[in-house]
Amino acid sequence: MAKGNNRSTSPRKRSTTGTLLAHRGLRLPRRAVPAAPPVPPVHPPTLDEQRQAEIEREMQLARDIQQGILLAAVPYLPGWEMSTVSVPARDLGGDLYDFLPLPDGRLGIMIGDVSGKGLPAALRMAVARTVFRHEARRGDSARCTLAAVNQIICSDIPHGMVTMIYMQLDPQQGTLQIANAGHTYPMLLTPATPSTPEQTDELEISGLPLGVDDESEYDERTVTLPPGASILLYTDGITEATNAEEEMLGENRLLELLRTHATLKPSAMQRMLLREVRAWHTAGAQDDDITMVLIRRRFATVREEFYSVVVDVLGGEAAATLWAAQAAQQPVLQEPHATLAAWADVPAALGSVARTSYGRGLARELQQQLRLAFEAYRESIHDRP
Structure with a gap:
């Protein structure tokens, strides 16, 4: 009788805990598991930290309010271009500007x-602007308005010295009545005509700053801006900008910059000046507030205004080339007194030609600026009495 097989036929169970070396009695060393880093305790903010956070929130609110006051002030005036920029040296600035409608359309x-910097200057700036607005709304002359503002600042704002220029613009006549209380002189840019060269001049109008002498009186000067002319108001953060040799930019260099770039429109002119001032500041950061207000009277005819736009975007030589080349296809370019409707298709036509020679970017900018100029003339016609 054959002996039966005593081996079990059930499947052998495999170890689920062994390793490849376990059958030889060897074991791999256990890996050291790094301990978890301790969780730092969470401490509530200290009183100093809470106060610092509160100060930062208040400063941000003050910045928002100040910028809102300035940015909301720029009006639209048919027949005129206006551009403003204000760059404080710190979080809050002491420069100010304002536009205010006056009786009879002026x-x-x-x-x-304002003297000083930072929060104290910003507070005095807000008060000075409020006082100015209250007195200017009376509609008195520029010199009388400054005299009234000066008396209030002398009596109610301690250490509140303020330099200020106040102008009253008659948009129909193109005249400006200007009074100056110790501020940097305005710059007048007059375009060339067939009989006169281009001119850039300082308007020397003097007077004591506000807040120095409560009996101060102020002179007044009337200036007429011919079509195409501009006037620049600015604070001394531009002319007193210093380079690595502690040399100021100065009025003479500013005048030269204005002469060199006299064909630029207000916004482009201000961008150019900011670039130049920042380049002059090679030694470090801006150390004073910079503010500019630039006002330009549009040309009397659409042809002159359109040509000035082409010069502004492409430069003088390229503008002359483009204008002459397109005159055969667009006879209106040679007609100074053509109707406004005759100019409606010119922005697209010049933009199309410019795209081929100067690329899409400049062509798009040119067409956009020409359309804006066209709309401004159309609105000025509708607004005439």
């Missing part, structure tokens, strides 16, 4: 610079 324009 416009009040002000720029000022």
